[in-house]
Amino acid sequence: MYEDDNITSTPKRYAxxxxxxxTSYVSPTANLKLLTNVxxxxxxxxxxxxxxxxxxxxxxxDKFLNLYPLHGNGTVEIQLDSTAARLGVEKxxxxxxxxxxxxxxxxxxxxxxxxxxxxxxxxxxxxxxLKRQGENLKLSEALRGRAPKPPAPKHKTLGVLAQxxxxxxxxxxxxxxxxxxxxxxxxxxxxNKSKSVLxxxxxxxxxxxxxxxxxxxxxxxxxxxxxEKVSGNLILKKPVFKxxxxxxxxxxxxxxxxxxxxxxxxxxxxxQQMTPCHVFAGKSKRKLEFATPTxxxxxxxxxxxxxxxSHKWDEILLVADMELNRINSGVVII
DNA sequence: GCATCCCGCCACCAC
DNA sequence: GTGGTGGCGGGATGC
Numbered sequence: 001m002y003e004d005d006n007i008t009s010t011p012k013r014y015a016x017x018x019x020x021x022x023t024s025y026v027s028p029t030a031n032l033k034l035l036t037n038v039x040x041x042x043x044x045x046x047x048x049x050x051x052x053x054x055x056x057x058x059x060x061x062d063k064f065l066n067l068y069p070l071h072g073n074g075t076v077e078i079q080l081d082s083t084a085a086r087l088g089v090e091k092x093x094x095x096x097x098x099x100x101x102x103x104x105x106x107x108x109x110x111x112x113x114x115x116x117x118x119x120x121x122x123x124x125x126x127x128x129x130l131k132r133q134g135e136n137l138k139l140s141e142a143l144r145g146r147a148p149k150p151p152a153p154k155h156k157t158l159g160v161l162a163q164x165x166x167x168x169x170x171x172x173x174x175x176x177x178x179x180x181x182x183x184x185x186x187x188x189x190x191x192n193k194s195k196s197v198l199x200x201x202x203x204x205x206x207x208x209x210x211x212x213x214x215x216x217x218x219x220x221x222x223x224x225x226x227x228e229k230v231s232g233n234l235i236l237k238k239p240v241f242k243x244x245x246x247x248x249x250x251x252x253x254x255x256x257x258x259x260x261x262x263x264x265x266x267x268x269x270x271x272q273q274m275t276p277c278h279v280f281a282g283k284s285k286r287k288l289e290f291a292t293p294t295x296x297x298x299x300x301x302x303x304x305x306x307x308x309x310s311h312k313w314d315e316i317l318l319v320a321d322m323e324l325n326r327i328n329s330g331v332v333i334i
Numbered sequence: 335g336c337a338t339c340c341c342g343c344c345a346c347c348a349c
Numbered sequence: 350g351t352g353g354t355g356g357c358g359g360g361a362t363g364c
Binding site for chain 1: 337338339340341342348
């Protein structure tokens with residue numbers, strides 16, 4: 001039984017002869033003609049009235065996780081085409097989601113059209129491994145222009161990009177704000193070698209393309225509860241993202257703060273660090289925690305630390321923005 | 335006008 | 350040649 005309320009049963013199948021009231025054999029060409037005629041008998045569906053946001057990768061991933069929860073028991077097989085049909089999307093979109101989830105070791109490609117879904121069972125240990133890998137790649141130093149950028153991946157760039165994007169959060173102190181421009185500046189290969197090959201226009205296209213991909217990745221990460229978007233106020237025009245994943249939940253698994261944080265948010269966020277883990281609870285549960293917006297910043301979609309006055313939060317964001325600008329302008333391209 | 339990101343073209347690869 | 354997969358960027362949409 002499908003969990004999707006919109007799909008209650010498999011549509012009845014009809015043979016062509018049933019639809020056309022014909023009992024005699026028809027040639028392939030005639031078949032095509034018949035099908036065209038049959039199709040013309042049905043009214044043209046109205047243009048989609050679905051809001052753009054309702055088709056976002058984040059919403060789609062939410063729906064996907066409803067079918068295949070992160071906290072489910074055991075391993076299940078996922079058929080991409082049938083899942084795409086159940087979610088009412090193109091299969092291409094499923095690849096976007098599953099590639100990122102595969103990069104998080106939530107799923108494994110078994111054979112064509114089939115993935116094994118492990119959910120979040122391996123996520124905690126994988127995040128620890130990612131953090132170590134990020135440290136080996138010296139991403140924190142690279143973010144500050146004090147180390148070379150990691151070499152460009154050769155394969156599965158969406159997955160690798162997703163892993164490296166997440167590493168940026170993992171190697172930084174808790175509550176570090178990272179925006180996409182910063183992430184791209186570290187994750188895109190702008191070494192002298194590649195710069196000499198690419199024209200400025202090509203570099204710009206490459207940059208924009210990577211930003212697009214990071215938007216996709218960020219939306220999936222938001223859906224699985226690894227990061228949150230902090231945006232929508234007048235101070236920060238561009239969104240920044242904050243890691244809210246499993247590491248901050250358990251005292252024993254807290255990340256060790258590295259010196260020289262990018263944004264000094266940790267001071268007022270102590271309370272939030274102690275809030276319970278929601279990473280496997282899905283987006284809806286996290287929404288419940290701030291279900292009724294009361295402050296102006298909450299109404300704008302911000303997730304302010306509890307008991308933090310909104311004007312104080314704006315000040316924090318202002319400092320964060322200044323820091324981001326400082327970092328961006330100070331980054332030395334190696 | 336710009337940020338966001340959906341959509342689908344098409345290259346690549348395995349069979 | 351065919352079909353599955355996924356890189357990539359055009360351009361629609363919302364603010």
